[in-house]
Amino acid sequence: MRFLSTRGQDIAKNASFAIAEGLASDGGLFVPEKFPDFSEKLKTMLDMDYAERAALVISSYLDEYDKDELLSACKKAYAKFEDEEPAPVVKIDDNLFILELFHGPTLAFKDVALTILPYLLRKGADQSGIREEILVLVATSGDTGKAALEGFKDADGIKICVFYPTGGVSDMQKRQMCTQEGGNVNVVGVKGNFDDCQTAVKKIFSDKRINAELKEKGIVLSSANSINFGRLVPQIAYYFSAYLDLVGSEEIKLGDKIDFVVPTGNFGNILAGYYAKKMGLPIGKLICASNQNNVLTEFFESGTYNKNREFFKTVSPSMDILVSSNLERLIFELTGRNAELTREKMESLSKKGEYDISKTELSAIQKEFSAGFTEEEECLEEIKEFFDDFGYVLDTHTAVAMNVYENLGDKNKPTVVLSTANFYKFPQSVLKAITGKNVQDAFKASEMLLKETAADIPSGISELKNKTVRFTETVEKDKVYDAVKRFIETER
Numbered sequence: 001m002r003f004l005s006t007r008g009q010d011i012a013k014n015a016s017f018a019i020a021e022g023l024a025s026d027g028g029l030f031v032p033e034k035f036p037d038f039s040e041k042l043k044t045m046l047d048m049d050y051a052e053r054a055a056l057v058i059s060s061y062l063d064e065y066d067k068d069e070l071l072s073a074c075k076k077a078y079a080k081f082e083d084e085e086p087a088p089v090v091k092i093d094d095n096l097f098i099l100e101l102f103h104g105p106t107l108a109f110k111d112v113a114l115t116i117l118p119y120l121l122r123k124g125a126d127q128s129g130i131r132e133e134i135l136v137l138v139a140t141s142g143d144t145g146k147a148a149l150e151g152f153k154d155a156d157g158i159k160i161c162v163f164y165p166t167g168g169v170s171d172m173q174k175r176q177m178c179t180q181e182g183g184n185v186n187v188v189g190v191k192g193n194f195d196d197c198q199t200a201v202k203k204i205f206s207d208k209r210i211n212a213e214l215k216e217k218g219i220v221l222s223s224a225n226s227i228n229f230g231r232l233v234p235q236i237a238y239y240f241s242a243y244l245d246l247v248g249s250e251e252i253k254l255g256d257k258i259d260f261v262v263p264t265g266n267f268g269n270i271l272a273g274y275y276a277k278k279m280g281l282p283i284g285k286l287i288c289a290s291n292q293n294n295v296l297t298e299f300f301e302s303g304t305y306n307k308n309r310e311f312f313k314t315v316s317p318s319m320d321i322l323v324s325s326n327l328e329r330l331i332f333e334l335t336g337r338n339a340e341l342t343r344e345k346m347e348s349l350s351k352k353g354e355y356d357i358s359k360t361e362l363s364a365i366q367k368e369f370s371a372g373f374t375e376e377e378e379c380l381e382e383i384k385e386f387f388d389d390f391g392y393v394l395d396t397h398t399a400v401a402m403n404v405y406e407n408l409g410d411k412n413k414p415t416v417v418l419s420t421a422n423f424y425k426f427p428q429s430v431l432k433a434i435t436g437k438n439v440q441d442a443f444k445a446s447e448m449l450l451k452e453t454a455a456d457i458p459s460g461i462s463e464l465k466n467k468t469v470r471f472t473e474t475v476e477k478d479k480v481y482d483a484v485k486r487f488i489e490t491e492r
């Protein structure tokens with residue numbers, strides 16, 4: 001299958017090229033030429049395990065990849081999850097379910113894609129005839145960084161450099177990244193917020209001079225962010241899997257529509273749900289949940305996307321984002337795949353910080369999505385109330401989604417709330433929510449939470465205490481490429 005750029009001036013011959021390159025050369029994002037129709041396949045997928053369902057979804061886009069090899073790569077990737085189950089569905093109440101996506105090696109939903117992406121990228125590069133070393137550049141709001149580092153550590157012919165906003169990630173997230181092992185990894189703090197990191201990295205990708213300079217050194221760039229289609233496609237699978245599990249447990253009948261509530265930042269996770277719907281999965285509404293950085297809520301309500309606003313640091317740092325990159329892919333669909341219009345809007349976003357969609361486009365979008373946001377206090381209250389009511393501990397991101405569900409969700413319709421992280425990644429905030437206590441130290445807060453909730457502290461968290469911090473470098477936001485150069489040079 002070919003992949004088109006959302007900005008119309010690049011085309012990838014197949015998925016291998018789209019994944020190896022990461023971002024289109026015109027600054028746009030690669031989108032599949034068409035969406036495979038799965039409506040007739042749902043029934044046969046009922047008896048499959050997670051890896052089989054994922055391999056089927058992924059190979060429908062990556063048709064030049066060997067099917068058996070892809071399946072064994074999926075099996076290997078998902079064996080890294082607790083109980084080899086990357087996406088269990090937990091019943092909470094009559095029509096309310098939680099899709100737990102945080103049982104992977106780094107305890108956030110990013111693992112679902114980043115345990116398999118190294119295979120997809122290596123293979124894609126080989127199939128595209130890329131002989132150079134691949135340098136994966138990652139901008140992270142906290143969880144992608146660690147999941148990518150873990151996925152790519154010591155991968156053949158690949159190096160990885162992660163940029164995180166100093167002060168914009170939780171203590172645990174930072175510690176997870178800065179203690180990363182492996183000979184091909186680097187982690188750098190950027191004095192700015194996530195948007196600064198993402199902009200800097202995207203600039204490097206589309207800078208022709210930099211790309212030429214790197215090529216001379218035998219290096220090509222790629223991305224592990226959700227701007228890379230290879231990150232997105234494994235995420236489509238868990239929407240199918242959650243739906244099929246509900247059919248399997250007779251909570252719904254095949255063909256019934258269900259809603260999904262997604263805690264959203266860069267719009268990657270929820271876009272995967274939209275793609276699943278395009279493939280024929282019976283989804284009613286996709287509910288986009290934001291924290292106090294509610295640029296998306298406003299967009300879905302008014303049709304104006306405006307990033308010129310105060311940036312808040314919240315208790316759900318992985319959603320502290322004002323420029324949601326993957327919205328570009330939705331705009332592309334919404335405008336009837338009009339690349340010129342999409343490009344105009346994205347240019348307006350980078351020049352003026354805003355763009356509008358038409359009334360018709362807005363009402364089309366509102367048929368598929370609804371959107372809401374949660375204030376800081378409400379988020380913490382949600383954690384407390386949910387724990388009291390159901391004995392279930394939500395992390396700060398999932399709590400945002402749950403709160404939006406309570407305000408906007410249709411309680412008569414089966415609804416799945418996506419849970420994106422283990423709560424021990426944000427122990428101080430969760431402890432404060434449940435006990436009212438302010439504890440500065442992340443490990444102390446974890447110990448106290450353990451007493452309070454009796455939920456095991458994952459080894460990925462407890463072992464951090466004794467690991468050596470390997471990375472301490474921080475740079476100004478306009479010096480990101482200098483850090484890349486230093487990394488390349490010291491490695492040689």
Ligand SMILES: *Cc1c(COP(=O)(O)O)cnc(C)c1O
Pocket residue numbers: 108109110142143144226263264265266267268269270318319397420421
């Ligand atoms: C990345 C992340 C999100 C946001 O997901 P997007 O795909 O960026 O919308 C939400 N919650 C957690 C815990 C995350 O790590």
